[in-house]
Amino acid sequence: MSQEVQPDFAKSDGLVPVVVQQVGTGEVLMLAYMNREAYDETLATGRAVYYSRSRGGLWRKGESSGNIQQVRRVRIDCDRDTLLLEVDQVGGAACHEGYPSCFFREITPAGATIISQRVFDPSEVYKQTE
Amino acid sequence: MSQEVQPDFAKSDGLVPVVVQQVGTGEVLMLAYMNREAYDETLATGRAVYYSRSRGGLWRKGESSGNIQQVRRVRIDCDRDTLLLEVDQVGGAACHEGYPSCFFREITPAGATIISQRVFDPSEVYKQTE
Numbered sequence: 001m002s003q004e005v006q007p008d009f010a011k012s013d014g015l016v017p018v019v020v021q022q023v024g025t026g027e028v029l030m031l032a033y034m035n036r037e038a039y040d041e042t043l044a045t046g047r048a049v050y051y052s053r054s055r056g057g058l059w060r061k062g063e064s065s066g067n068i069q070q071v072r073r074v075r076i077d078c079d080r081d082t083l084l085l086e087v088d089q090v091g092g093a094a095c096h097e098g099y100p101s102c103f104f105r106e107i108t109p110a111g112a113t114i115i116s117q118r119v120f121d122p123s124e125v126y127k128q129t130e
Numbered sequence: 131m132s133q134e135v136q137p138d139f140a141k142s143d144g145l146v147p148v149v150v151q152q153v154g155t156g157e158v159l160m161l162a163y164m165n166r167e168a169y170d171e172t173l174a175t176g177r178a179v180y181y182s183r184s185r186g187g188l189w190r191k192g193e194s195s196g197n198i199q200q201v202r203r204v205r206i207d208c209d210r211d212t213l214l215l216e217v218d219q220v221g222g223a224a225c226h227e228g229y230p231s232c233f234f235r236e237i238t239p240a241g242a243t244i245i246s247q248r249v250f251d252p253s254e255v256y257k258q259t260e
Contacts, residue, residue: 075235
């Protein structure tokens with residue numbers, strides 16, 4: 001049983017938040033955003049494409065670092081205003097800080113504690129663009 | 131090593147998106163939002179409290195259905211503009227439609243397909259408030 005279901009891009013200025021999860025481990029890697037164009041390109045190519053709010057344009061994840069995300073499954077929530085992408089993260093790190101996940105810190109009563117190990121040194125990977 | 135790290139509530143009109151994940155299975159249950167007040171109450175009580183954008187007020191998850199979320203860990207992302215809550219979902223269902231996860235549909239070339247089983251019948255659980 002299937003039906004045509006589209007993300008509700010109109011709800012938040014043309015963007016929907018996208019939760020990105022590693023297939024296999026289930027680790028939540030990051031939260032990003034898509035507009036209609038990013039969504040269509042992601043479905044067409046099988047590679048994650050987001051909309052960068054800071055740059056104001058399409059963000060083809062991994063274009064500079066090589067750490068692309070191969071999309072295995074796209075899920076949509078009950079309200080059609082959020083997507084969940086199950087991906088295979090090439091290079092093992094989604095975060096520009098070099099960690100597997102952007103959520104590498106835990107909030108504790110004593111403050112934020114780093115609970116992850118770096119996969120790469122960001123100053124090495126991004127030095128071309130500095 | 132720890133340091134004081136606060137969510138950046140100023141970035142998006144006082145709200146931060148919150149990814150909610152079931153401990154143990156790693157299933158992504160839902161995406162919600164918190165303002166400062168919801169965040170403080172969540173940390174203080176250990177139960178997930180969100181900000182309902184549709185109702186314009188605090189949303190103590192499970193208050194009417196009984197399906198509360200016991201918070202096991204709070205994580206914050208590199209940009210401090212998104213939270214990840216690891217929770218134990220009481221009742222086994224986070225979605226008001228009766229599914230374990232709000233992301234119970236997969237987008238396929240043929241349309242949206244339901245990939246989950248209902249845990250409860252929403253017409254039974256919510257009938258008091260209708």
